[in-house]
Amino acid sequence: MTQPSGPGFLVGAEKTWAQVAHFGAVLGLAPALAVFLIKGKGSSAVRAHAAAALNFQIFVSGALVLVSIVRLCGMFLPDVTNWLLTVAWIGVWGAGIAFGVVAGLRANEGKLYRYPIRQTVVS
Numbered sequence: 001m002t003q004p005s006g007p008g009f010l011v012g013a014e015k016t017w018a019q020v021a022h023f024g025a026v027l028g029l030a031p032a033l034a035v036f037l038i039k040g041k042g043s044s045a046v047r048a049h050a051a052a053a054l055n056f057q058i059f060v061s062g063a064l065v066l067v068s069i070v071r072l073c074g075m076f077l078p079d080v081t082n083w084l085l086t087v088a089w090i091g092v093w094g095a096g097i098a099f100g101v102v103a104g105l106r107a108n109e110g111k112l113y114r115y116p117i118r119q120t121v122v123s
Contacts, residue, residue: 011110018049018107025100029057036122049107053100054122056115060096067092 017039024031036050071085103113 014043014046015107015110017043017046019104021046021050021053022100022104022107022113025053025057025060025097025103029054029061032057045112048112049103051122052112052115052118053103055120056099056103056117057096058121059117059119060092063092064089064096 017035021032021035024035032050032053035046036054040047040050067085067089071082071089074081074085099115103115106113
């Protein structure tokens with residue numbers, strides 16, 4: 001007997017699409033957006049995973065843009081400041097990928113991962 005598909009329960013191909021949404025963090029927010037738009041209507045579980053990944057990647061992308069703008073404006077500041085902003089950019093980018101990988105591994109277990117920063121833009 002097949003169990004009903006709820007927001008956190010994944011079966012079959014749903015698990016694969018949820019993993020694509022989360023592991024796609026390596027490529028930015030495009031994979032999560034694609035999964036949300038293409039497969040989100042067919043499964044509430046895939047939609048929940050794609051929305052969580054998309055919301056987090058929107059936050060990460062915004063943070064990367066913000067750090068990049070500050071870094072460009074800070075070109076005329078001492079080199080130490082520019083270096084620290086570069087380290088911050090790499091840290092934000094790396095954290096986005098790391099949390100995406102952890103979420104993808106949780107999706108493989110059939111669980112919905114709760115990202116540490118949950119600003120709901122897409123639901």
